[in-house]
Amino acid sequence: MDVAKDRLVPYAAALSLEAASSEIMNLFHVGKLLEVTLLDNYYIQLGGKGLCFKESKLLKAVSTGFAFPRLLPLFGNFNNAFTSILMLLKIKKILSAKLLNNQSISVALRAGLAGTAAFANHDLRCKELLSNEKEGRILFKVSGTDIAIWFSFSQNDLCRVDSGVMDYEPTAVFTFLSLKVARDAISGWFDHLGGPALGEAKISGNLPLLDKIGYISRIAQKAIPSII
Amino acid sequence: MSLKRDTSDSLFSRALKVIPGGIYGHVAPIAGLPRHFPHYTKSASGCRFEDVDGNEWLDFMCGFGAILHGYSNSEIEESANEQRSKGAVFNQPSQIMVELAELLTTNINFADWSVFAKNGSDLTTWAIRVAREETGRPFVVKAKGAYHGVDAWCDPGFGGRVENDRSHVLEFSWNNLDEFRSLLENYRNQISSVILTPYHHAAFGPSILPDHNFWPVVEEECKKNGIILILDDVRAGGRLDDCGSHRYFDFTPDLSVYSKALGNGFSISACVGKEFLKAASKEVFLTGSCWNDAVAMAAAQKSLQISERDQVAQSVLKKGDYFCAGLVACAQDLGLPFTMTGPSSMPYPWFDGDDDLFLIQKFCELAAGKGLYFHPHHNWFISNAMEYTDLDLALELAGQAMNELQNLN
Numbered sequence: 001m002d003v004a005k006d007r008l009v010p011y012a013a014a015l016s017l018e019a020a021s022s023e024i025m026n027l028f029h030v031g032k033l034l035e036v037t038l039l040d041n042y043y044i045q046l047g048g049k050g051l052c053f054k055e056s057k058l059l060k061a062v063s064t065g066f067a068f069p070r071l072l073p074l075f076g077n078f079n080n081a082f083t084s085i086l087m088l089l090k091i092k093k094i095l096s097a098k099l100l101n102n103q104s105i106s107v108a109l110r111a112g113l114a115g116t117a118a119f120a121n122h123d124l125r126c127k128e129l130l131s132n133e134k135e136g137r138i139l140f141k142v143s144g145t146d147i148a149i150w151f152s153f154s155q156n157d158l159c160r161v162d163s164g165v166m167d168y169e170p171t172a173v174f175t176f177l178s179l180k181v182a183r184d185a186i187s188g189w190f191d192h193l194g195g196p197a198l199g200e201a202k203i204s205g206n207l208p209l210l211d212k213i214g215y216i217s218r219i220a221q222k223a224i225p226s227i228i
Numbered sequence: 229m230s231l232k233r234d235t236s237d238s239l240f241s242r243a244l245k246v247i248p249g250g251i252y253g254h255v256a257p258i259a260g261l262p263r264h265f266p267h268y269t270k271s272a273s274g275c276r277f278e279d280v281d282g283n284e285w286l287d288f289m290c291g292f293g294a295i296l297h298g299y300s301n302s303e304i305e306e307s308a309n310e311q312r313s314k315g316a317v318f319n320q321p322s323q324i325m326v327e328l329a330e331l332l333t334t335n336i337n338f339a340d341w342s343v344f345a346k347n348g349s350d351l352t353t354w355a356i357r358v359a360r361e362e363t364g365r366p367f368v369v370k371a372k373g374a375y376h377g378v379d380a381w382c383d384p385g386f387g388g389r390v391e392n393d394r395s396h397v398l399e400f401s402w403n404n405l406d407e408f409r410s411l412l413e414n415y416r417n418q419i420s421s422v423i424l425t426p427y428h429h430a431a432f433g434p435s436i437l438p439d440h441n442f443w444p445v446v447e448e449e450c451k452k453n454g455i456i457l458i459l460d461d462v463r464a465g466g467r468l469d470d471c472g473s474h475r476y477f478d479f480t481p482d483l484s485v486y487s488k489a490l491g492n493g494f495s496i497s498a499c500v501g502k503e504f505l506k507a508a509s510k511e512v513f514l515t516g517s518c519w520n521d522a523v524a525m526a527a528a529q530k531s532l533q534i535s536e537r538d539q540v541a542q543s544v545l546k547k548g549d550y551f552c553a554g555l556v557a558c559a560q561d562l563g564l565p566f567t568m569t570g571p572s573s574m575p576y577p578w579f580d581g582d583d584d585l586f587l588i589q590k591f592c593e594l595a596a597g598k599g600l601y602f603h604p605h606h607n608w609f610i611s612n613a614m615e616y617t618d619l620d621l622a623l624e625l626a627g628q629a630m631n632e633l634q635n636l637n
Binding site (some may be wrong): 114191193197198211212215 | 237240244249250251252254257258259262263324373386389432496583584585586589605
């Protein structure tokens with residue numbers, strides 16, 4: 001699937017929301033997957049028919065926590081739209097919570113990496129960076145917790161983000177020292193050169209690949225607005 | 229064993245406030261073992277260095293190759309000090325520049341002239357421009373994954389580039405002569421130069437020696453197609469042959485670039501070339517305010533003299549043979565699939581099947597705990613200051629590290 005250059009940022013933001021909803025469902029066994037569909041005329045749909053945003057409004061929603069969706073589809077599919085909105089509110093509550101806990105970091109980390117994956121899959125410069133890589137499975141962990149978010153890809157498959165225990169070995173592991181460090185990283189406050197040097201994170205495995213994904217994540221982070 | 233690192237960490241925290249990333253480039257902590265290697269060095273002598281926390285290390289990186297005769301070599305320091313007492317940088321170059329150029333053109337069999345700068349990159353980039361000037365062609369051919377410096381046409385980073393930076397750079401896989409020939413065919417009369425290291429010594433992977441017909445074919449094809457052959461001998465220079473690595477592999481480049489070991493730690497690089505490129509070299513601007521630094525040139529002159537007198541390349545190869553054989557034997561005894569790749573004076577350690585590097589990282593972590601500075605992602609370097617007793621000690625400690633590694637698995 002090709003994504004137009006001017007639609008990539010809202011698309012990546014929407015995929016972050018989809019990933020966050022998926023992680024919430026994993027953790028709490030409730031809610032609804034906010035599956036992303038790109039529509040014509042710069043509209044984007046979350047969670048099936050009902051909840052649909054102009055892309056510019058979606059970006060406003062992810063950066064401020066609120067924006068009006070399109071009303072016509074909303075009233076036409078009210079129940080579905082309503083459950084999607086409930087999930088959006090749940091995401092907002094978790095991501096904007098001041099208290100750090102495993103669940104909030106897990107959701108935020110997976111959402112952030114989904115934005116990275118969107119850029120890795122659809123941004124020309126980022127795709128080029130990974131063009132010589134056959135496959136990769138990067139495991140992101142937080143020391144002392146069971147948080148495990150996987151960023152993976154293979155030659156025949158797009159980059160994807162999953163969580164939990166996998167039956168394969170990682171090609172690289174990035175371990176944050178604490179929830180706070182992980183939160184700083186998700187918020188863009190982590191010094192990727194300095195942090196590991198001071199023990200705030202541990203890196204091991206295929207570092208050149210980690211380096212590339214790190215660079216893509218910083219490109220994505222700079223481009224995608226966030227409520228965090 | 230956990231080493232003291234309070235001062236290292238404290239300095240690094242200060243650095244983060246005033247230096248982007250604290251430490252950058254190939255010596256950035258994340259490129260090595262961030263919590264097992266020190267961030268800063270206090271002093272070094274021979275084949276050992278002391279970090280800022282007072283830990284002593286037996287060193288196998290030699291300033292990433294810059295140190296060939298050992299840290300603080302007394303003869304080189306004496307020459308440098310003597311020149312320093314007269315001054316380093318002046319309005320004009322000093323006599324020593326002429327003497328150094330004469331020494332290089334005498335020692336290096338194909339060299340008719342020499343120019344000087346400070347870093348390898350200064351002159352690898354300049355050399356490809358000389359080739360463009362001579363041939364009037366735009367393209368340069370290099371090996372995939374090869375490092376030739378920090379300039380935008382070849383640096384291994386990602387940032388600060390535009391598409392045009394590499395639009396005239398073509399790549400082939402090392403030793404793949406079909407790919408090489410195909411590039412030459414597809415870009416007939418458009419390629420100005422082929423720039424290669426004497427063997428493939430990329431980071432994060434085993435070193436690859438040239439196949440027996442690699443250099444003869446490359447040399448022949450370059451001649452046949454009017455392409456300038458540039459040898460990037462920045463890293464290997466002085467460790468394979470005292471008079472240039474092309475002699476070790478028996479070929480002749482048109483231009484060759486040296487740095488690292490040339491000044492034994494003093495910042496200097498040199499490009500030497502054949503007579504027919506002298507005119508083109510005069511057309512490509514080359515300068516730097518401190519590039520005529522007489523102290524570095526005095527150090528380089530002495531370093532070259534020592535190499536010739538003591539046959540240092542042969543000596544470090546012999547010491548490397550001893551060390552590599554010992555380490556591989558130790559691994560074999562433990563059933564570890566370990567090899568040392570590349571020439572023994574600058575070997576790259578490799579565990580078979582360890583493509584994602586976890587095993588070598590763990591081994592180097594364990595070795596670091598014993599005071600051995602083994603890099604997990606870069607070839608190591610043997611310095612001539614290493615005595616066989618140092619190598620025996622290193623082998624004993626490395627053996628302990630391998631034993632611990634074996635017990636972990």
